[in-house]
Amino acid sequence: MGIWERLKSALGGGSSGGSDRDGxxxxxxxxxxxxVVRVRVNLANELQQDFSDSGGIxxxxxxxxxxxxxxxxPMPVDMTFDAGRRELSREIEGGEFVDQEAYEAIRAARSDADEGRAGS
Ligand SMILES: [Zn+2]
Structure with a gap:
């Protein structure tokens, strides 16, 4: 059983064809x-095309x-992708990119702190 099957079953998505492959x-x-903030980018319709001198993408x-x-x-994000929509670079002003694990750890730590404040 691959990780994708396990992820899909964990998310409860049973239908065929990953519903969020553009995300x-x-x-x-x-x-x-x-x-920390999680942002979903729709690769199918949020990207702007860059054209080469010959007119191709x-x-x-x-x-x-x-x-x-x-x-x-506001933290502006700039990213570039190749013609196959594979990520080439990413930059951000005013913040930093973290991975999903760090995001979840920070969120958990912050919600603990909030509960502590509310209780005292
Ligand atoms: Zn902030």
């Missing part, structure tokens, strides 16, 4: 308040502003 998830940590670019739910500071 790319970005995990961003705000450089000011430390909050040379790749894709994405510019997106991520805003966390704590201090609401």
């Amino acid at each position: 790319l998830y970005l995990y961003v940590r705000c450089g000011r308040c430390g909050d 040379s790749g894709y670019a994405l510019r997106k502003v991520v805003i966390d739910a704590t201090c609401f500071r």
